Each structure stands twice: as structure tokens, then as C-alpha cells.
Amino acid sequence: MFPPFPSYVLGLLLVLGSTTTVIVNGTASHSIPSTLFGLMYESGDGGLYGELLQNRAFQQVQPRTATSLLAWHPVNGAALAVIADPKPLSAALPNSLQLTVPVGTSGQAGVGNEGYWGINVNSSWTYTASFFYRFPSTLPSSHVNAHVSLISASGTVFATQSAPLSLTSSWTQLSLSLKPSHSAPSILNNFTVTVDAASGTTINFALFSLFPPTFKNQKNGMRIDIAEALLELNPSFFRFPGGNNLGQTAAQRWQWNATVGPLTARPGRIGDWGYANTDGLGLLEYLTWIESMGMQNIMAVWSGYSLDTLSLPEDELAPYIEQAREQIEFAIGSTTTKGGALRASLGRPQPFKLDYVEVGNEDFFAANTYPYRWKDFVGNLSAAYPDIRFIATSDAWDPLLNPTPQSYDVHVYQTPSWFIDNAFYYDSFERNGTTYFEGEYAAISTNASDIFGVPADGRLLWSTMESASSEAAFMTGLERNSDIVFAASYAPLLATPNLVTFDAGQVVRSTSYYTQKLFSVNRGEVYLPSTLPAVGGAVAWSVTQKNSPKQFIIKIANAGSEPAALSFLLPSAVKSTGTAQVLTGPKNMSNTIDSPNGIAPQTAHISTGSTTNYTAPAYSVSVLIVSAA
Numbered sequence: 001m002f003p004p005f006p007s008y009v010l011g012l013l014l015v016l017g018s019t020t021t022v023i024v025n026g027t028a029s030h031s032i033p034s035t036l037f038g039l040m041y042e043s044g045d046g047g048l049y050g051e052l053l054q055n056r057a058f059q060q061v062q063p064r065t066a067t068s069l070l071a072w073h074p075v076n077g078a079a080l081a082v083i084a085d086p087k088p089l090s091a092a093l094p095n096s097l098q099l100t101v102p103v104g105t106s107g108q109a110g111v112g113n114e115g116y117w118g119i120n121v122n123s124s125w126t127y128t129a130s131f132f133y134r135f136p137s138t139l140p141s142s143h144v145n146a147h148v149s150l151i152s153a154s155g156t157v158f159a160t161q162s163a164p165l166s167l168t169s170s171w172t173q174l175s176l177s178l179k180p181s182h183s184a185p186s187i188l189n190n191f192t193v194t195v196d197a198a199s200g201t202t203i204n205f206a207l208f209s210l211f212p213p214t215f216k217n218q219k220n221g222m223r224i225d226i227a228e229a230l231l232e233l234n235p236s237f238f239r240f241p242g243g244n245n246l247g248q249t250a251a252q253r254w255q256w257n258a259t260v261g262p263l264t265a266r267p268g269r270i271g272d273w274g275y276a277n278t279d280g281l282g283l284l285e286y287l288t289w290i291e292s293m294g295m296q297n298i299m300a301v302w303s304g305y306s307l308d309t310l311s312l313p314e315d316e317l318a319p320y321i322e323q324a325r326e327q328i329e330f331a332i333g334s335t336t337t338k339g340g341a342l343r344a345s346l347g348r349p350q351p352f353k354l355d356y357v358e359v360g361n362e363d364f365f366a367a368n369t370y371p372y373r374w375k376d377f378v379g380n381l382s383a384a385y386p387d388i389r390f391i392a393t394s395d396a397w398d399p400l401l402n403p404t405p406q407s408y409d410v411h412v413y414q415t416p417s418w419f420i421d422n423a424f425y426y427d428s429f430e431r432n433g434t435t436y437f438e439g440e441y442a443a444i445s446t447n448a449s450d451i452f453g454v455p456a457d458g459r460l461l462w463s464t465m466e467s468a469s470s471e472a473a474f475m476t477g478l479e480r481n482s483d484i485v486f487a488a489s490y491a492p493l494l495a496t497p498n499l500v501t502f503d504a505g506q507v508v509r510s511t512s513y514y515t516q517k518l519f520s521v522n523r524g525e526v527y528l529p530s531t532l533p534a535v536g537g538a539v540a541w542s543v544t545q546k547n548s549p550k551q552f553i554i555k556i557a558n559a560g561s562e563p564a565a566l567s568f569l570l571p572s573a574v575k576s577t578g579t580a581q582v583l584t585g586p587k588n589m590s591n592t593i594d595s596p597n598g599i600a601p602q603t604a605h606i607s608t609g610s611t612t613n614y615t616a617p618a619y620s621v622s623v624l625i626v627s628a629a
């Protein structure tokens with residue numbers, strides 16, 4: 001239903017000049033897909049995964065090099081070396097840390113770990129600390145006590161527990177709880193394991209671990225504050241394990257089977273950002289956590305092409321296709337399948353839900369080889385799993401793929417002005433059944449010629465109000481086109497200058513984070529067409545409707561330097577009061593590690609009516625909620 005707006009009313013509004021009139025049509029054009037806003041992930045350890053110790057198991061390092069001791073330090077003159085253990089803890093973990101207490105040492109000696117740029121010592125938490133040890137040569141003549149502690153850089157002890165080590169040359173695990181007596185004032189703390197001076201004693205250590213409580217108390221789970229910040233975004237899906245994290249080279253690709261089972265069976269891998277990953281956050285941990293967050297899986301499989309730009313020839317693809325099939329089978333196979341049985345043996349008999357599988361990552365970089373890789377991967381995988389929607393990662397128009405992809409993943413890193421200019425990006429796309437996943441997007445530079453350049457020019461260190469409001473303009477276009485755009489995720493998710501920045505002790509919600517949150521939390525069920533914004537204009541909007549109770553949800557991006565007066569002519573009678581959630585600030589305003597709470601959305605009551613007037617501040621993202629009368 002559309003209420004009559006006599007021409008004199010429209011004329012009156014138009015003569016008001018600077019006010020833009022937006023007529024909202026009460027007949028929905030399409031439903032908003034339930035997957036529309038979600039998250040993409042391609043990070044390594046030291047963030048989402050809860051483990052606090054860096055280089056905990058000496059994975060993927062060259063023994064006896066300085067870098068093999070990354071994050072580890074001697075205590076009281078102990079001699080430390082990472083060795084290729086002649087009797088390793090497991091085939092997957094060949095290295096151990098050999099500690100020798102020099103002859104003549106008095107007091108305790110041992111080893112400390114600095115964590116991932118610090119360790120958060122919180123007196124509300126009970127930590128679980130563990131490690132494996134063995135005496136590789138002569139057993140000590142009397143028992144040796146180990147002391148496990150959390151201490152500050154200057155030596156203040158927050159928690160310590162002691163236990164005798166068994167005098168054995170076989171690997172033995174010691175596990176104990178640490179409860180700090182008080183919280184540390186800074187994150188520059190260490191985890192230490194020391195032994196009463198047993199002058200001349202040598203001990204081998206392997207697979208250390210220090211865990212705080214995790215999100216929903218999941219075993220081997222996620223860091224609470226980061227997971228909660230992500231949950232607050234109301235995300236509908238999680239794209240994993242990458243992204244670039246799928247593989248730097250074929251040999252270093254992410255392999256699901258190396259990430260499941262006991263931690264002692266996981267070799268870890270050099271991730272795509274150059275450092276080793278424990279793979280403690282493995283396929284089962286991903287699936288379990290994603291489900292507990294209420295998200296759907298968009299799971300990627302490696303497709304024969306890596307960041308080193310090498311593609312496998314077609315006649316070498318078969319084993320990789322089989323590995324991708326097994327990866328899917330582990331997630332959703334019944335317990336009568338090999339993968340499903342393995343999953344059940346690890347405590348999860350019920351299959352997970354998996355509707356989307358992405359074939360590769362940014363394979364537009366290998367457009368010449370994608371046709372045969374796509375054909376062979378999707379040909380085989382869709383025969384085995386006909387209900388899964390396979391997502392292509394090349395450009396929709398080039399190369400031609402067979403079978404015709406049902407969906408494409410589109411990526412864009414650009415300037416704020418690009419995002420403003422491309423609020424209509426999808427409007428001209430053919431409506432022919434093909435759907436799109438805007439899988440990575442962010443305004444990362446104010447300088448079009450250095451999108452991937454160094455920060456010195458335009459590259460943003462932090463998302464700003466300018467970048468966040470321009471992304472919002474683009475997102476109004478995603479909502480308008482959500483008949484064909486079924487999912488969208490900002491990228492990158494974690495670290496600097498990404499959606500969520502963190503250090504060992506805090507999480508910073510960026511301006512872009514709040515844009516994502518405003519869009520994701522305030523979703524409608526259907527899209528209501530409205531007067532289109534000006535192409536290339538700094539002000540853009542989209543209107544959706546929630547059905548019960550009936551509400552109009554109006555999102556307004558103003559990525560320009562002037563306030564914008566708008567008048568929305570709504571299609572039915574509404575209540576006289578509504579709310580406006582507004583994120584706004586100076587053009588270059590950011591939340592940073594040093595100033596994490598500079599800017600956040602504010603909610604205010606506003607007068608609403610069948611003509612609802614609103615002035616969007618310069619550099620702002622606003623969501624107006626207007627309830628039907």
C-alpha cells in the first residue's frame with residue numbers, strides 16, 4: 001500500500017531546497033537474506049584462539065636457532081636450546097626445549113614465556129597451565145620441584161604453584177591451576193617454569209600451554225573478550241579458514257587433517273603472515289565455536305592455487321580434491337563415513353550444518369587455471385554433496401566457468417570515495433539466479449594510488465569516521481541489492497588496522513566495527529524501495545521493515561563534510577516517537593589502542609511521523625527506528 005502524496009506536498013518539500021525527500025514504498029521488493037551480515041577470518045594465533053603462550057610447542061622452527069626460542073627467556077642463567085628431540089613427544093611435535101641448570105647455580109632456574117606481546121593476568125580467572133617434561137640423561141638423585149608462576153616484568157608474583165617432577169626419562173605431563181592473588185596493572189607479564197636448583201640437571205620440555213577461561217568454557221576454546229566483541233556484531237556467518245590463510249604455497253596449505261585430534265598430533269604450520277601457527281584452533285574448534293555463536297559456516301577448501309601464484313596442473317589435482325571432500329565429510333558426514341566417524345570419536349557425533357563451500361581464495365589472480373580447477377573441484381564435490389552451494393572466487397564475468405557458479409565471492413579494498421561512488425555497484429547486475437558474497441571489503445586508504453602502499457601516504461592505520469561512513473554508504477547498496485547479495489563481511493577482522501584491534505589485555509572496536517554493528521543488529525525482514533540517493537553523492541540510505549512488531553528501519557550514511565537534512569515519507573501511520581542510533585565524529589576520528597573508547601554510537605529519541613525529518617551529521621552513520629502506529 002502506498003499513501004497518496006498529492007503533488008503540492010512533494011512540491012512544498014522540494015522548495016525547501018536543502019532537504020532531500022525520500023519516498024518510501026510500502027510494498028517490499030524482496031526479503032533480506034538471513035545470512036546478510038557476517039565475518040571473515042584469516043588470522044593466526046595470539047588473538048581469537050585462547051592460548052596465552054607464544055611458540056608453545058616449538059612447531060615449525062629450526063632447532064638451535066635464535067628464532068626457535070621466540071618468546072622464551074632464561075631465568076637465573078639457565079641454558080636453553082630448542083632441540084630435535086631424539087625421543088620426541090610425538091611425530092607431529094619433533095622439537096623440545098632443553099633446559100640445563102649450570103653447575104654452581106643456586107636458587108631456582110628455569111624458563112619464561114612473554115606471551116603474545118604480554119599476558120593478561122586477571123584475578124577473576126583461574127588459569128590452566130600444563131607442559132610435558134622428561135629427564136633425557138641421568139636422572140637426578142633426589143626429587144625436583146617445579147614452580148609454575150605468573151609474574152610481572154619487574155618480578156611481582158601474581159600466582160604460583162609447585163609440584164614435584166617425576167624422575168623419569170619418558171614424557172610426563174604436569175597440569176595445574178593458577179589463581180592470581182591480584183590483577184596485574186600492565187600486560188607486560190611472564191609465565192615461568194622454574195626448578196629448585198639441581199645444579200647440572202638437564203630437563204626436556206614440550207607442548208607448554210596456559211589457558212584463561214574461554215568463551216562459553218569451550219575446551220581449547222576462544223578468548224572471551226574477542227569472541228564477545230564478535231558476538232555483539234550479531235554475525236550470521238563465519239568465513240574460514242581464509243582468505244589468504246588457505247596457503248602461501250601448495251606445501252604450506254592449510255590441511256584440515258593436520259588440525260584435528262589431540263594437540264600432540266598437530267604439527268602446526270607456517271601461516272600466511274609468516275609466523276608459525278599451532279593449529280590448536282583446528283577444524284573441530286572452528287565448527288564448534290561458529291555453531292555456538294549462532295553463525296553459519298562459509299568454509300573454504302584449497303583449490304590448487306596459492307599466493308605464490310603457482311597453480312597445480314589438472315592431472316595433479318585428484319589428491320587435493322579428495323582432501324577437500326574429506327574436509328567436508330568431517331564437517332557433515334554421518335557417523336558411518338570415515339570423516340563422520342572421526343568427528344564422533346572426537347566427541348561430536350551430530351553433523352554440523354554446512355550450506356556454503358568456497359573454492360579457493362581470490363582465484364581471479366589465477367584466472368587462466370581456474371576453469372579446470374573449478375570444473376574438477378566442483379564437479380567432484382557437488383556430486384558428493386549436491387545440497388552445498390559452491391562459491392567461486394574469480395570475477396563473475398571472467399573467465400567463464402563450467403559448471404556455472406551459483407555464487408561469487410567479491411573483494412574490494414579501496415578509498416572512501418570509491419565506496420561512496422560504488423553504492424550502486426550491484427544495482428545493474430543481472431537478476432538471473434547468480435548470487436554474490438561481498439566477502440572482503442574495507443576503505444583502507446585515502447589515496448587511490450597507494451591502496452596497498454605504506455602507511456606514510458594515505459594508508460589508514462585505523463579505520464576513521466570518513467572510512468566507516470563511506471563503507472556505510474556502500475552497505476546501503478548491499479541492502480538494496482540483497483536480492484542478489486546474500487552475504488557481506490568486512491575484512492580484515494582482527495589486528496591493526498582492522499575491524500577489531502586488540503592487545504593482550506583489551507579489545508578496540510573500530511569506527512568500522514560500529515558501522516558493521518549498526519547494520520547487522522538493525523536488520524529488517526524485507527526491503528522497502530525508496531527514492532534513490534544521488535549517484536556519487538556522499539549521502540545514501542536504505543529502508544527495511546521488521547514485521548512484528550512492524551517497524552521501519554532507516555539507515556543513513558553521510559560520508560560528506562556537511563550535515564544532510566532528509567525527510568522520509570513513510571508508507572503508513574507511525575508512532576510519534578522513535579529512536580536514532582548515531583555514530584559520528586570528526587573525519588579523521590578513530591578508536592585506537594591508546595584511545596579505545598573515543599567514539600561509539602549514541603541513541604536518542606526522535607520525533608517521528610508519516611513524514612519523519614532527520615538531519616544526518618557530517619561523517620555519520622545513523623539508524624532510525626520508526627514503529628508503525
Ligand SMILES: *[C@@H]1O[C@H](CO)[C@@H](O)[C@H](O)[C@H]1NC(C)=O
Nearest residue numbers: 002023025026027028029529
Ligand atoms: C511501489 O512499488 C510497487 C511494487 O514495485 C509499484 O507497483 C508501485 O508503483 C510503487 N509505488 C510508487 C508510488 O512508486
Ligand SMILES: *[C@@H]1O[C@H](CO)[C@@H](O)[C@H](O)[C@H]1NC(C)=O
Nearest residue numbers: 073074075112113114188190
Ligand atoms: C618477560 O617478558 C619480557 C617481554 O615482555 C622479556 O623481555 C623478558 O625477558 C621476559 N622474562 C622472562 C623471565 O620470561
Ligand SMILES: *[C@@H]1O[C@H](CO)[C@@H](O)[C@H](O)[C@H]1NC(C)=O
Nearest residue numbers: 120122123124125225505506
Ligand atoms: C577480568 O575478568 C573479568 C571476569 O571475566 C572481566 O569482566 C574483566 O573484563 C577482565 N579484565 C581484563 C582486563 O581482562
Ligand SMILES: *[C@@H]1O[C@H](CO)[C@@H](O)[C@H](O)[C@H]1NC(C)=O
Nearest residue numbers: 255257258259265267319323
Ligand atoms: C593429511 O592428509 C594428507 C593427504 O590428504 C597427508 O599427505 C598428510 O600427511 C596428512 N597430514 C597429517 C598431519 O596427518
Ligand SMILES: *[C@@H]1O[C@H](CO)[C@@H](O)[C@H](O)[C@H]1NC(C)=O
Nearest residue numbers: 314317318321375376379380
Ligand atoms: C574429478 O576430478 C578429476 C581429477 O582432476 C577429474 O579428472 C574429473 O573430471 C573430475 N570429475 C568431475 C565429475 O568433474
Ligand SMILES: *[C@@H]1O[C@H](CO)[C@@H](O)[C@H](O)[C@H]1NC(C)=O
Nearest residue numbers: 396397404405430432433434
Ligand atoms: C548471470 O549474469 C552474470 C553477469 O552477466 C553472469 O556472469 C552469470 O554467469 C549469469 N548467471 C547465470 C546463472 O546465467
Ligand SMILES: *[C@@H]1O[C@H](CO)[C@@H](O)[C@H](O)[C@H]1NC(C)=O
Nearest residue numbers: 447448449450453454457458
Ligand atoms: C599517493 O600515493 C602515491 C604513491 O604512494 C604518492 O606518490 C602520492 O604522493 C600520494 N599522494 C598523497 C596526496 O598523499
Ligand SMILES: *[C@@H]1O[C@H](CO)[C@@H](O)[C@H](O)[C@H]1NC(C)=O
Nearest residue numbers: 462464586587588589590592
Ligand atoms: C584530525 O584533524 C585535525 C584537524 O585537521 C587535526 O588537528 C588532528 O590532529 C587530526 N587527528 C588525527 C588523529 O589525525
Ligand SMILES: *[C@@H]1O[C@H](CO)[C@@H](O)[C@H](O)[C@H]1NC(C)=O
Nearest residue numbers: 567607608609610611612613
Ligand atoms: C517534518 O517536517 C515537515 C515539514 O516541515 C512537517 O510537516 C512534519 O510535521 C515534520 N515531521 C515531524 C514528525 O515533526
